[in-house]
Amino acid sequence: MWKLLVFFAFLAVSRAAEDVNPNLINKNVVRTIDLNSQLVKISGTITIENTGKTPVNSYLIGFERDLVGSVSYIGVQESQKNPLKVSQVSVIGRGTSEQFYNVQLRQAIEPGKTSTIIFEVVLTKALNPYPTSIAQKDKQLVRYFGNHYFYSPYPTKTQKTEVLVSARSLENYSKLKPVSQSDSTITYGPYENIDPFSINPLTVHYENNAPFLTVTKVERTIEISHWGNIAVEESIEIRHTGAKLKGSFSRYDYQRDSNTNHHSIKSYRTILPALAHNIYYRDMNGNISTSSVKPRKDYIELELKPRFPLFGGWQSSYILGYSVPSYPYLFKKPSGEFILKIRLLDHIFDDMAVDEVETNIVLPVGVSDVKVKTPYEVKRLPDGVTYKYLDNLGRNVIRASKSNLVEQHIQDIEVTYTWKSHFLLHEPVLVSIALFFIFVVVIIYVRLDFSIGKPEHSKKE
Structure with missing residues (x-):
């Protein structure tokens, strides 16, 4: 019996693992992480290369486990502004099942060719106030925890990330070289030859007085x-x-x-x-x-x-x-x-x-x-x-x-x-019937005499 269970478990893992195409690589990734509001807005472009021998018509976009619950919206489109269908799937990464988003490409990527897609992601509850309590006159400081690398089940040749914040004076931010800061923008990278499922913690601690x-x-x-x-x-x-x-x-x-x-x-x-x-x-x-x-x-x-x-x-x-x-x-x-x-x-x-x-x-x-x-x-x-x-x-x-x-x-x-x-005549008919019955009741009430004794003038007659 246990052998049968192991077989079905292996079969399920194999089917999930098949979702990750080993012939795809991220040739170039450019990300922008906007931290100016209470929402974290991540956008960018991905250049996908097919190094295999068969066409590929789907691509996987993933997120670190800590951010999966914060994903509110994800949209993907081609460079021609055509939205692509996105569905959630389970993929085996680092030995366990993870939630990814499967993007159905409008046109398959032929062997040796590349294709570029544009993505947009909105995260909620991804900014943590720090300190968690402040006085009435204090400024609000928040922290963002992310990843220096673009989290992906595919290897990445080169990538670059820009982080936009709402204040020029930052409390602190991680410094994985090469990194630079210009006004309210922190630029990370370019980083090269990143392995699949790579994580390197990114932190930004800054002032954010946007309405939470x-x-x-x-x-x-x-x-x-x-x-x-x-x-x-x-x-x-x-x-x-x-x-x-x-x-x-x-x-x-x-x-x-x-x-x-x-x-x-x-x-x-x-x-x-x-x-x-x-x-x-x-x-x-x-x-x-x-x-x-x-x-x-x-x-x-x-x-x-x-x-x-x-x-x-x-x-x-x-x-x-x-x-x-x-x-x-x-x-x-x-x-x-x-x-x-x-x-x-x-x-x-x-x-x-x-x-x-x-x-x-x-x-x-x-x-x-x-x-x-x-x-x-x-x-x-x-x-x-x-x-x-x-x-x-x-x-x-x-x-x-x-x-x-x-x-x-x-x-x-x-x-x-x-x-x-x-x-359309339903309510007018109901009103007409109700008024008719009211008039009938009023007429009956006026016409009938409910008094016990006769009037004095009738007795004299």
């Missing part, structure tokens, strides 16, 4: 009406995830010298659709008036100010709602079906990090044959039914959730369904 504002949860409800309106409401919980505030908060010091409150969050900007109207913004205490709406050419800029400034460890919650006309989002296909294209997640603030989003799409009364297409993998929750005004049939609710999102996840979800136009 995280959306811990957002519940987004989208209500569709075939009368020409779409109502959107978002219940948002936010938290300052930077260095925690040490000691008590002084309102006097805060108002006297606001320039020293580097790491506090006083306000932030939300982007709404250009056709948004009936905008409202409230929290548990009611309407928040400290907000401003600024119409732009292609969008509406809404500046939101919480009731109190947010310091490290502080949190707040609020509700934001608005309406938009349905014609830019709801279309009728020649087959008679309707297709809804609307964002699964919308812009909340710049460089946002969202821990969890739950989107509920409330469809009109009488829909059938519902089909859902998502721009990326999401968790489909059980569909629900809700009842709105004058609903006796109920409305289908499409529910989906996803965790660890950033701005690159602002993409459309497509919902296709069948709906008959006579359902």
